[in-house]
Amino acid sequence: MAAPSPGPREVLACSPEVRRKAAASSSNRRGLLWRLRDKHLRLGLFEIGPGHELHGLTCMMQAGLWAATQVAMDHPPMGPPSEEDFVEVLTQVHEGFELGTLAGPAFARLRHSLGLSEEDYQAALGPGSPYLQFLSTSKSKASFFLSHDQRFFLKTQRRQEVQALLAHLPRYVQHLQRHPHSLLARLLGMHSLRVAQGKKKYFIVMHSVFYPPGRICERYDIKGCEVSRWVEPAPEGSSLVLVLKDLNFQGKTIQLGPQRNWLLRQMELDTTFLRELNILDYSLLMAFQGLHEDERGPGSSLIFRTARSVQGTPNLQEPGAQNLRLLPDIPNALHILDGPEQRYFLGLVDLTTVYGLRKRLEHLWKMLRYPGRTFSTVSPTCYAHRLCQWVEAHTE
Numbered sequence: 405m406a407a408p409s410p411g412p413r414e415v416l417a418c419s420p421e422v423r424r425k426a427a428a429s430s431s432n433r434r435g436l437l438w439r440l441r442d443k444h445l446r447l448g449l450f451e452i453g454p455g456h457e458l459h460g461l462t463c464m465m466q467a468g469l470w471a472a473t474q475v476a477m478d479h480p481p482m483g484p485p486s487e488e489d490f491v492e493v494l495t496q497v498h499e500g501f502e503l504g505t506l507a508g509p510a511f512a513r514l515r516h517s518l519g520l521s522e523e524d525y526q527a528a529l530g531p532g533s534p535y536l537q538f539l540s541t542s543k544s545k546a547s548f549f550l551s552h553d554q555r556f557f558l559k560t561q562r563r564q565e566v567q568a569l570l571a572h573l574p575r576y577v578q579h580l581q582r583h584p585h586s587l588l589a590r591l592l593g594m595h596s597l598r599v600a601q602g603k604k605k606y607f608i609v610m611h612s613v614f615y616p617p618g619r620i621c622e623r624y625d626i627k628g629c630e631v632s633r634w635v636e637p638a639p640e641g642s643s644l645v646l647v648l649k650d651l652n653f654q655g656k657t658i659q660l661g662p663q664r665n666w667l668l669r670q671m672e673l674d675t676t677f678l679r680e681l682n683i684l685d686y687s688l689l690m691a692f693q694g695l696h697e698d699e700r701g702p703g704s705s706l707i708f709r710t711a712r713s714v715q716g717t718p719n720l721q722e723p724g725a726q727n728l729r730l731l732p733d734i735p736n737a738l739h740i741l742d743g744p745e746q747r748y749f750l751g752l753v754d755l756t757t758v759y760g761l762r763k764r765l766e767h768l769w770k771m772l773r774y775p776g777r778t779f780s781t782v783s784p785t786c787y788a789h790r791l792c793q794w795v796e797a798h799t800e
Contacts, residue, residue: 412672431620449536449550449645453752462535462549465558465607470530471496472595476658477522481509489513490573504604506566507573511593514577514620518590518611518738525592527554529609540647546584557591565756566594566606572681572755579677585689587674589613589753590738613689613739613751620749623647626688628787628794629778647689648793658690658799662720667741667750671795674752677787684787685757685780688795691749700744759784 450464475494489509513524525635533552538722540548546675561569569591580586594607614620625647627633660667671688678686738745739751757763766781782790 413637418753438683449538449554452549456537458537458547458549459534461597461605463531464501464503464599465525465549465595466531466535467498468496468501469593469609470499471524472503472505472508472593473522473526473530475505476512477526480516480522481513485510485513485577490570498674501599504595504598506596507570508593510573510577511591511594514580515592517581518592520592527558528556529558538645552618552625554612555615557610558607559610561606561608561756563604563606566596566608567595568683568756568758569608569778574684575677575681576755578688579674583670583673585738586665587670587739587750587752588755589675610753611738613753614691614749615739619693620691621694622692624653624690625649626653626690626791626794627685627780628688628791629780631777631779632775653798656798658743658748658795659745660740660741660748660799663743664742664799667799668792668796671792675792678752678755679784679788682784683755683757683760684782685750685783686754686761686787688791689749689751689753693747693749695742695745695747699742699747702717 450456472494475496481489490507492506492508492510494508495504496505503769512522515522535558536552536554538548538550538557540546547560550556551558556724573591576591578589580588580590591608591609592611594606595609596604596606598604614623623646626764627650630651635646635648635652637647637648637652640643678684700731739749741750765782767783770779770781778790780787
């Protein structure tokens with residue numbers, strides 16, 4: 405697929421006055437209690453303030469996203485979706501940089517389908533409060549950021565990864581429409597950023613799987629293999645937020661009770677979809693959060709006000725085929741699943757690696773390098789089957 409070409413619209417946006425208004429709008433939404441809670445929840449993350457090497461980049465991202473979201477608010481997609489929605493490129497010229505919005509109408513429709521208001525999206529990602537840097541244990545050279553409220557996750561991408569996501573975007577949207585409680589990470593936006601006449605950088609915006617982060621005690625990135633799948637845990641008492649890996653999970657079990665059948669079925673549906681797209685090397689993100697006594701059992705907690713029962717596939721009547729999870733009356737409960745004693749945050753992320761020639765050669769090399777051991781670079785069919793097996797073996 406060719407690199408995204410410039411679209412038909414070019415906008416001069418986000419003057420200093422607009423930036424001041426955006427910052428004021430965002431700041432006015434935050435009260436003292438919000439700031440105190442936020443300070444508590446941010447332990448282990450790093451605020452990107454003045455003097456940070458990424459401060460200039462993230463300020464440009466914030467200003468650009470504020471203006472891009474304003475376009476979606478001023479010109480919301482009308483009528484049924486079209487092929488043009490998935491190929492449109494909007495370039496907005498700012499002071500010192502330009503920001504491209506890829507497939508903007510398609511992502512605006514997707515945000516709307518998730519019940520996410522453009523005003524909330526703009527306030528969280530625009531100027532007002534600095535982004536947080538997350539130091540990932542991934543081997544990727546990507547940079548990882550969180551919005552200040554930790555609701556949205558931003559990740560830099562290579563051009564080839566963006567091309568893969570754009571190519572699969574229509575089928576991705578169809579899959580989410582058919583399976584509203586899919587475990588796939590919710591992509592919310594895709595952008596390019598160019599400073600002066602430099603090379604374009606690309607980044608995506610998605611829901612953070614680990615939201616809301618309060619009381620989360622453990623985080624894992626699971627691929628279902630063993631090579632390079634160990635992370636040295638943080639020292640006792642450290643506030644550093646680490647995402648551990650497969651070998652760190654040995655001896656642990658996910659206790660889901662009657663929810664287990666639904667999870668196994670949804671894993672099968674989602675990994676089959678990724679296999680059909682010839683994708684591998686994705687991860688199952690998991691986090692644990694202990695339930696309070698008043699949160700155990702249906703209807704026992706004040707924060708659980710709405711119970712939704714969503715079928716994973718049409719015409720499945722068995723109790724195990726339905727997701728009976730209770731969704732908290734808070735934003736972004738898509739990735740939350742409650743067991744008898746623990747709350748689990750679950751999501752499939754990193755959906756960009758295609759099994760092409762380079763990965764096939766890497767597979768052959770690793771077979772020679774790691775005989776008898778399991779590693780991540782295998783065929784999409786094997787990868788999907790192995791990850792589903794891991795979930796089945798580690799859930800009760």
